[in-house]
Amino acid sequence: MSSTATPFGVRPVSHPSGTVRLDQLAGGVASAYGTALYTNTPIKRHTDGTLIAVGTGADVTIGVFAGCEFTASSKRFVLPYWPAAQTYDAGTMIAYYTSDVNITYEAQADGAVALTANGESINLANTSQGSVYTGQSTQALTATTTGATAGTYQIIGLAPYDDNAWGDTYTILRVKISSYQGVVA
Secondary structure, eight states: OOOSOOOOOSEEEEOTTSOOOOEEEETOSOTTOOSOEEBTOEEEEOTTSOEEEOOSSSOOOOEEEEEEEEEETTEEEEESEEOTTOOOOTTOOEEEEOOOTTOEEEEEBSSOOOGGGTTOEEOBSSOSOBOTTTOBBOOOBOSOOOTTSSOSEEEEEEOOOTTOOTTOTTOEEEEEESSOOOOBO
16 A cells, blocks of 8 residues: 655656657756756746746646756766756756656655546646755645646556555556647746
């Protein structure tokens, strides 16, 4: 039974090709962007083309953050997270992320989710948060579904773990991005 709240963000787990491919974007996070992005933090495109964190509630998303590299004061950094408000030397930043609409993700809900919610939409329970020690997101999905509309993700099943079942205290779900949302927000 999934009875411990140990959220891990929205983790990519499969793709029909067998390989989850990461994209990279030069200058992908704006220098001094004030929100930390951790591995498995859901992201969207900002109006300037950079990547930013997805908010709670129904929000546009393209995938999840997967780390970055940049040079700051002539020192190279390769990190599994983006440190909030970090500045870097111009032209040195590369962000890694997922953006393929066919990727299946897993995420833990902040409460019990019943089998009757399978196929419904669901959103994030909290804003970008995680560990600077591991670089991993600690975001969760809200256990409250939104029916067939107004959700960032669609529940497509249960994550196949021995200690996980529908209605568990903190259900671990398989989800997809509700629809391709590559629009700028």
